[in-house]
Amino acid sequence: MKAYEIARARYAELGIDTEKVLGQLQNFHLSMHCWQADDVSGFESAGELSGGIQATGNYPGKARNIDELRADILKAKSLVPGTHRLNLHEIYGEFGGRKVDRDRVGVEHFQGWMEWSRENNTPLDFNSTSFSHPKSGNLSLSNPDKSIRDFWIEHTKRCRDIADAMGKSQGDPCIMNVWVHDGCKDMSVNHYMYRAFLKDSLDRIFAEKKENMKDCIEGKVFGIGLESFTVGSHDFYTAYAAANGKIPTIDTGHYHPTESPADKVSALLNFVPELMLHVSRPVRWDSDHVTLMDDPTLELFYEIVRADALERVHYGLDYFDGAINRTGAYVIGSRAAQKCMLRALLEPRDIISRYELEGKTCQVLTYLEEAKAMPWGAVYDEFCERNNVPVGEAYLKEIEAYEKEVTLKR
Secondary structure (H helix, E strand, O other), X not given: OHHHHHHHXXXXXXXXXXXHHHHHHHOOOEEEEHHHOOOOOOOOOOOOOOOOOOOEOOOOOOOOOHHHHHHHHHHHHOOOOOOOEEEEEHHHOOOOOOOOOOOOOOHHHHHHHHHHHHHOOOOEEEEOOOOOOOOOOOOOOOOOOHHHHXXXXXXXXXXXXXXXXXXXXXXXOEEEEEOOOOEEOOOOOOHHHHHHHHHHHHHHHOOOOOOOEEEEEEOOOOEOOEOOEEOOOHHHHHHHHHHHOOEEEEEOOXXXXXXXXXXXXXXXXXXXXXXXXXXXXXXXXXXXXXXXXXXXXXXXXXXXXXXXXXHHEEEEEOOOEOOOOHHHHHHHHHHHHHHHHHHHHOOOHHHHHHHHHOOOHHHHHHHHHHHHOOXXXXXXXXXXXXXXXXXXXXXXXXXXXXXXXXXXXX
């Protein structure tokens, strides 16, 4: 492609090898989230969402069962260049129409997913599910009621067993994330007690070492109906991860609007072995809009590349917008994340860094600004061409056809 050759020459002038960058982008594997396809419903038939979480919108055609969900995910994957993973919540097991409570879930309920994973070259990641259950309430792992706390500890232990089996099956560690919604809607005075219970629960959950999975812990500012106090705050999980060698999860929708999730990368990586990302697009307070190539997301990926941390970060998506075409949401968000990573890889970092260390701010700003106008789009188009997926907005025709032929008939 002529445009790519021009771009290749332009970047070469800055000492950047676009062929090397394309290879790095090929090894950039997103963990696509299963819950976008069905608005976090899962297959438990447990009722409406509760426990500090909510999905909005009623766009027609959402997946109603496991076959439809898998079909939608594969369709989306076919329009995203590269090879990618799939991130499952526990409520997406194959329960065969039977009621399986969460403290009784087992590896057998995910054998079908492991077979699907091998057949479709899609490694699996995993999440425990503490929300939308009769025992969710406002507190799960930090509940003063020992019977409820023990229920969720058992659930999370079993999820680690499942993740370990997944990792062994696919020959690649399964990344398991623990997020609990625990908090208080109004004023409370027992903060230390709740956090002591949460720490003890996590200690019990993580007591047994697993060889084929990695543990992540995810904080939050607040949950819906839990606005006044969050037990698993960012401070709590940062301290726990640093003290116990766990992986903190940076969810870009889980911070105060004036905070920069990107700035957490260099701070945390000085103290923890790895990071997990849940990339979405917050709008004002906590929300899970479809990822776009916006400034906060760009800065997040720039910081990863600048820290030479490509191999220390796991890249997941986490949004659930039921107000738009759900398959399209997958493709838009996945390709946006790839574009952000590509632009970060194409930054003339060595030149800018040298000028910064020399105290030449004018030169630093010049290169940062001019990099924005470099022909990175031609490099991404080449990446799509080499992966045999539609270039530019051409993927929209396939999404519209799939909607007409499949999802609107549901």
